[in-house]
Amino acid sequence: MKIPTKRIYDWLDERLPISATREFATHKTVPIHKQSIFYFLGGMTLFFFLVQVCTGIMLMLYYRPSAEGAFESVQFIMTTVPFGWLIRSIHSWSANLMIYFAFLHLVTVFFMKAYRPPREITWITGCMLLVLGMGFGFSGYLLPWNKLAFFATKVGTDIPGTLPVVGDFIMRFLRGGDRVTGGTLSRFYGWHVAILPAITTVVLGLHLLLVQVKGMSVPPSLEEESAKRRPMKFFPQFALRDLFGWIVALGVLASIAALFPWELGQKADPFAPAYKNIRPEWYFVFMFQMLKKVPGGSIGGVEYESLAIMAFGLCGLVLMLVPFLDRGVVKRGRSTAFTVIGILVLCFMVAMTAWGYASLVPVWVVIGTILALVVIGALTRPSGEEVQ
Numbered sequence: 001m002k003i004p005t006k007r008i009y010d011w012l013d014e015r016l017p018i019s020a021t022r023e024f025a026t027h028k029t030v031p032i033h034k035q036s037i038f039y040f041l042g043g044m045t046l047f048f049f050l051v052q053v054c055t056g057i058m059l060m061l062y063y064r065p066s067a068e069g070a071f072e073s074v075q076f077i078m079t080t081v082p083f084g085w086l087i088r089s090i091h092s093w094s095a096n097l098m099i100y101f102a103f104l105h106l107v108t109v110f111f112m113k114a115y116r117p118p119r120e121i122t123w124i125t126g127c128m129l130l131v132l133g134m135g136f137g138f139s140g141y142l143l144p145w146n147k148l149a150f151f152a153t154k155v156g157t158d159i160p161g162t163l164p165v166v167g168d169f170i171m172r173f174l175r176g177g178d179r180v181t182g183g184t185l186s187r188f189y190g191w192h193v194a195i196l197p198a199i200t201t202v203v204l205g206l207h208l209l210l211v212q213v214k215g216m217s218v219p220p221s222l223e224e225e226s227a228k229r230r231p232m233k234f235f236p237q238f239a240l241r242d243l244f245g246w247i248v249a250l251g252v253l254a255s256i257a258a259l260f261p262w263e264l265g266q267k268a269d270p271f272a273p274a275y276k277n278i279r280p281e282w283y284f285v286f287m288f289q290m291l292k293k294v295p296g297g298s299i300g301g302v303e304y305e306s307l308a309i310m311a312f313g314l315c316g317l318v319l320m321l322v323p324f325l326d327r328g329v330v331k332r333g334r335s336t337a338f339t340v341i342g343i344l345v346l347c348f349m350v351a352m353t354a355w356g357y358a359s360l361v362p363v364w365v366v367i368g369t370i371l372a373l374v375v376i377g378a379l380t381r382p383s384g385e386e387v388q
């Protein structure tokens with residue numbers, strides 16, 4: 001029997017905006033210049049997010065969110081469920097890569113000044129996505145209910161507890177009580193699989209919609225170069241390159257996850273003495289290290305540590321408001337001050353992380369990333385026809 005594809009298409013087209021979407025997609029283009037490689041980083045972050053969704057759903061089928069059953073259910077996933085160890089390892093590695101790429105994406109769009117009008121909301125939703133990503137990491141860390149996660153969560157939730165007035169409320173809200181217990185685990189599970197995914201879906205949807213509507217921006221310093229080149233069509237040229245990157249990423253991710261399976265450690269024991277060298281996930285280490293170095297004492301009844309935590313909050317707010325603070329880029333098309341501040345903040349964060357680990361590995365990771373981007377960018381740079 002011949003399937004009436006044309007009739008089905010027409011029927012759907014009358015009810016859904018298929019033609020309009022096709023029309024939009026055929027006209028969508030991506031600017032070509034020497035930093036075009038950076039346009040792939042948002043898509044790469046999206047890829048790792050999708051991996052998280054797929055592997056997370058699979059893990060959910062076996063995971064039990066209780067102090068009595070969580071550790072054992074993860075053990076069961078790793079030892080008995082077919083390929084369970086691999087799925088868990090991919091979920092854990094991909095979580096870290098997603099946050100790494102989100103950071104990288106933030107840093108590149110920052111230096112490309114992509115937050116300029118009319119992309120302020122794209123930037124703000126991006127900042128929200130980073131915070132949400134870190135929230136996923138923080139809540140997911142506790143779920144295996146192992147020793148390291150238990151004590152890291154205890155320390156992590158202790159920190160906001162030192163804030164004046166609201167501290168106690170925030171700590172109890174996070175823990176679901178005074179201490180980290182099975183109740184905290186259920187609460188973190190709720191955040192991890194329901195609340196955060198729901199909020200992320202909305203914010204990510206808006207972020208991606210705005211990227212489609214506003215198109216990709218060209219950094220002010222490359223406007224001349226870009227104007228000389230014919231932009232690349234998004235479909236199929238750019239999308240195929242995106243897809244190629246995703247396939248390579250999947251191969252790399254699966255290899256890392258198989259060669260270095262994510263460890264489970266020992267079951268948490270709330271009565272055991274606190275762990276030595278408790279450290280949060282790498283993306284919190286710069287803040288953790290700074291807090292460790294804050295001297296004891298208080299001013300006007302407010303502890304120095306609380307002041308440092310409030311300063312972090314303020315820095316987060318300033319980051320979110322960058323599009324409204326950087327007026328130079330709007331008026332003159334460039335803003336050296338923000339570029340310099342960005343470089344200094346970045347160096348400071350990397351230095352703090354290296355100090356926290358007492359190792360130069362974070363510095364090498366950053367240098368390696370810059371080199372990789374330069375090499376891949378040079379090797380894959382589309383020549384882009386010159387506009388006559």
Ligand code: HEM
Nearest residue numbers: 039041042043045046106109114123126127129130216217
């Ligand atoms: C889960 C996290 C995120 C996902 C999945 C995501 C996804 C994307 C995608 C697919 C694009 C288009 C391609 C590109 O320019 O790279 C994009 C663009 C953009 N993103 Fe994100 N993003 C995320 C986080 C962020 C963060 C943390 C920021 C910064 C605060 C940000 C700010 C922007 C901006 C300003 C653009 C427009 C770039 C331009 O026009 O040149 N995004 N994002």
